[in-house]
Structure formats: structure tokens, C-alpha cells
Amino acid sequence: MTGIERVDLRGAAATMLMTLYMRKIDARSRRPILGDPYAENVYARIDHDVHGLWQFTGDVSTIACRAAVLDRWTTEFLATESHGQVLHLGCGLDSRPLRVDVPSSTRWIDVDQSGVMDVRRRLYAFPEHVVQVPASVTDDDWWDAVDPGRPTLVVAEGLFPYLPPDGVHDLVDRVVQRTRRAELAFDAVAPWTATASRWTPALRAAGTEFAWSWNPADFAHRHPGLRERDDVSIFDEVALREPRLWLRPLLATAGHLPAMQDSMRVHRFTTG
Numbered sequence: 647m648t649g650i651e652r653v654d655l656r657g658a659a660a661t662m663l664m665t666l667y668m669r670k671i672d673a674r675s676r677r678p679i680l681g682d683p684y685a686e687n688v689y690a691r692i693d694h695d696v697h698g699l700w701q702f703t704g705d706v707s708t709i710a711c712r713a714a715v716l717d718r719w720t721t722e723f724l725a726t727e728s729h730g731q732v733l734h735l736g737c738g739l740d741s742r743p744l745r746v747d748v749p750s751s752t753r754w755i756d757v758d759q760s761g762v763m764d765v766r767r768r769l770y771a772f773p774e775h776v777v778q779v780p781a782s783v784t785d786d787d788w789w790d791a792v793d794p795g796r797p798t799l800v801v802a803e804g805l806f807p808y809l810p811p812d813g814v815h816d817l818v819d820r821v822v823q824r825t826r827r828a829e830l831a832f833d834a835v836a837p838w839t840a841t842a843s844r845w846t847p848a849l850r851a852a853g854t855e856f857a858w859s860w861n862p863a864d865f866a867h868r869h870p871g872l873r874e875r876d877d878v879s880i881f882d883e884v885a886l887r888e889p890r891l892w893l894r895p896l897l898a899t900a901g902h903l904p905a906m907q908d909s910m911r912v913h914r915f916t917t918g
């Protein structure tokens with residue numbers, strides 16, 4: 647697990663470098679929010695062609711808070727369902743299975759596009775019960791790797807906004823149909839955030855943008871069998887945990903604006 651890996655990716659696959667870069671900056675901060683112990687070393691081993699990552703410096707706390715909430719929910723699941731199964735969708739170069747310490751009785755499946763998984767396999771040494779599956783999450787074939795009988799947690803971080811709306815809904819339908827009992831944890835952006843993504847220079851340069859945004863009424867109508875367990879505003883989390891203490895009251899004030907509150911939310915639903 648040494649040496650430099652060349653990464654030459656376009657589109658949504660390139661965005662995994664953006665989130666990795668932000669976790670690295672957070673880990674270096676004087677008051678880390680997530681404190682990913684792997685991000686700096688993994689980032690240092692990548693020779694990449696994605697320009698302008700510095701533009702995401704202002705989003706570091708947002709991405710770190712999102713990951714911290716999803717780590718917390720994952721840890722809660724593992725504590726109560728040690729013989730369960732975690733489907734970590736659009737995993738990119740995230741070290742989550744190492745951060746949350748997956749018990750050997752748990753089945754953990756990382757899924758991302760094949761170009762990403764090639765790099766992931768070379769950069770991390772995962773235990774045997776953490777399985778790497780190269781696939782598009784919108785395909786059906788990778789579901790053969792899923793054990794339908796185990797209680798399941800689906801964690802999709804920074805993934806759904808890049809999928810077409812039908813891709814999101816069909817995937818959620820499959821979770822309901824192909825597992826006996828599941829929790830589904832994912833982040834979603836407000837429609838205005840999706841519009842703004844079209845004008846974000848680094849996303850434009852990578853040739854991608856957000857294709858799906860959160861519409862609670864539409865989601866509830868499309869998935870009547872799901873029960874919402876949690877709905878967290880990442881903006882509120884950042885206002886509480888921002889490392890620059892002087893910014894916290896300003897963020898708390900701005901958080902009264904619904905557009906800010908809803909810019910990115912993390913949801914946890916249960917099936918059955």
C-alpha cells in the first residue's frame with residue numbers, strides 16, 4: 647500500500663477527490679470535525695488532474711459534518727445489528743469502513759464505478775469482510791452480492807444528487823424490495839443548490855452537476871412505505887461545530903433563512 651496512484655477521472659467520479667481533499671483539510675485543522683485519520687495519507691498518494699480543489703475550502707466544515715452524522719448513524723447500526731449488512735454506495739475514496747471499525751460478523755459492501763474502485767483497491771487495505779464491488783448503483787447486477795436476509799443499512803453520501811431522479815427512486819425501490827428490513831441514510835440538496843452547482847467552476851471543469859434535489863412531498867408520494875427517522879440540517883451542524891469560533895454566531899443567524907437550513911440535509915428512513 648505504498649506508491650503514487652495516477653487518477654484520471656471525469657464526471658461524478660472526479661468528485662470523490664473533492665470530498666477526500668476536504669476531509670484532508672478538516673483532519674489538519676486545529677479543531678477537526680471528522681478528523682479522518684486516513685485522508686491525508688491517501689490524498690498524498692494520488693497524482694490527479696482535477697484542478698481548483700482549493701475552491702472547496704469554504705465547504706470543508708459542511709462535508710466534515712455530513713460525514714460525521716453518517717458515521718454516527720453507521721456506528722449506531724453496527725452496535726445494534728452486529729450481524730447486519732452495510733451497503734456503502736458511491737463510496738469513492740472514503741475510509742468509512744475503517745473509521746467505524748466494522749465487526750467481522752458484519753457484511754460490508756462498498757460500491758462505486760469501476761474506475762473509482764480500481765483506485766480504491768490500490769490505496770486501502772480492507773479486511774476480508776469489507777467487500778469491494780465495482781458497479782453503477784443504478785444497475786441491477788450488483789444486488790447479487792447483497793444478502794436479502796440480513797438487517798441492512800444503506801449509506802449513500804454525496805451520491806444521490808449526481809443520479810438522475812429515476813435512478814434515485816428506482817434504487818430506493820430496490821432497497822425496499824431486496825432487503826427484509828433496512829435503514830436508508832443519504833444526503834440531499836435543495837433545488838437552489840442544484841441550480842448553483844451548474845455554475846460551480848470545479849464541477850463544470852469536471853463535467854458534472856447535481857441532477858436530483860430534495861422534494862419531500864414527491865419523495866413521500868413515491869415511497870409511501872418508508873418511515874422518516876431523522877432529518878438533519880447540515881447548516882445547523884456546521885453552526886455548532888465550525889472550527890472558526892467567531893463564525894458560529896454568524897452561521898446560527900444565517901441558519902434562520904429556510905434556504906440556508908435546507909441547502910443540504912441528511913435523511914434517515916426505515917423500511918417495513
Ligand SMILES: C[S@@+](CC[C@H](N)C(=O)[O-])C[C@H]1O[C@@H](n2cnc3c(N)ncnc32)[C@H](O)[C@@H]1O
Nearest residue numbers: 658659661662665736737738758759782783804
Ligand atoms: C461526491 S463523491 C462522494 C464519494 C464518497 N461518498 C465521499 O463522501 O467521499 C460521489 C461519488 O459517487 C460516485 N457515483 C456517482 N454516480 C454513481 C453511480 N451511478 N454508481 C456508482 N457510484 C456513483 C462517484 O464515482 C463518486 O465516487
